[in-house]
Amino acid sequence: MSFLTTVHYYYSLRKNLNYSRKKILALREKKFRKLLKYAYKKIPFYKDFYTSNGIKESMLEEIPIYELPTINKNLIVANFDKFFKDNQITKNKVEDFLKNNPNPTSLLFNKYHVIHSSGSTGTVxxxxxxxxxxxxxxxxxxxxxxxxxxxxxxxxxxxxxxGHYAAISLFLSPLNQPEEFFYKGYMVMDINKPIKSYLKDLNDFQPDNLTGYPFGIRSLAQFQNEGILNIHPEVIVCGGEPLLKNVKQFLKDVWKDTEIVDSYATSESLAMGVSREDLKGMYIYDDAVYLEIQEDKTILTNLYNYTQPIVRYELTDILKKSKDNEGKWPFTKIEQITGRNELIPFFINENGEKDFIHPIVIAEFFVKGVAKFQFVQKDQSSFVFKIVVSQKEPLDEIVEEVRNKLNDILEKKKMQNVNFDVKIVEDIKPDEKTGKYKLIVI
Structure with a gap:
């Protein structure tokens, strides 16, 4: 039934592209009110949270969205077990599942997809x-x-x-499903391994579609530019981090006949928006998410997730609306997204070559019992990994597992010559100047 459900959604969503702007806003409002009422009635957290803020069930039909209190990652972490109608879902069971089932296609209780991320906040x-x-x-x-x-x-x-990262989970999701038929072949490249090691296989494979993090795809473009790589994808889809203008231009210079796509998503909503060449800008999926764009942040309501409702969730992403009102789609058009950039740590590897550890590899780091972390590079041969540990877990075991995970990352990158310390701290505070948390400090 999964494939048929996808087909049903596909045709339904396709119709929305021909709606008027007024009709899309009405659809968004309808979906929002339905989700809000469901969250209030069925999700323990929201009933308690809204009641404590003086919001009654009778007010849900008309209360302006901006009068509802916002939530954030810390609130979800602190009240995790109360965010679900299904009371068998608990933080402990999710953590055990992630620890014992690293395959991104595996399902919690054989029915839930689990995505984990620290994002740019360092809080898991x-x-x-x-x-x-x-x-x-x-x-x-x-x-x-x-x-x-x-x-x-x-x-x-x-x-x-x-691991259960958003991009690879989606990429592999057709496997063992009817839609796997449309995968004539697939190739997975671990960004935490030397990219050079994949070039021969990638030349042999000749993908029609290349998907991944912009920094990784840019590295492939550099090898293509040097004549070491020789592939000609029809489409390149970038996601997981911002696609900077200079990087997009470089990709276009290298692959002139390839369509470059920028997909906007977060762990809190894997469907947010897209920028395509024919669209001449980025559009937010107003029929899937309700984004309140503010000067210093963006507030997200996920309109399709009833398993773990996300209502008025604060994102650190800063969006700037486009002044172009004559868009191809009846959705909110965006000029740019900021606030997601992370520094990229480079080290000298075992072969004396300069190589990087991708920020998303760090952002998606998971060890049960680690509540928060920060990567601090000291020089090109060493770093400190700061962790805030849950008091419920044995410290020695956590530190040992953290060290093992970091060693695995370094081994894959042929960086076992790089030294590191794991430092337990009480808290990791935001930068004093900016007031923002830094996942990576260089």
């Missing part, structure tokens, strides 16, 4: 989606392609691959 968060909600995400993801067809193609991915 967990986000769950039902299979039906996952089907919705797959359907709306077809908007990334200007000429989506059912033709079988070869797909390649470069990014973090050894």
């Amino acid at each position: 968060g967990y986000y769950l989606y039902s299979e039906k909600e996952w089907d919705f995400i797959k359907a709306i993801s077809t908007r990334m392609f200007s000429n989506f067809t059912l033709k079988r193609k070869k797909y390649a991915f470069i990014g973090a691959v050894d």
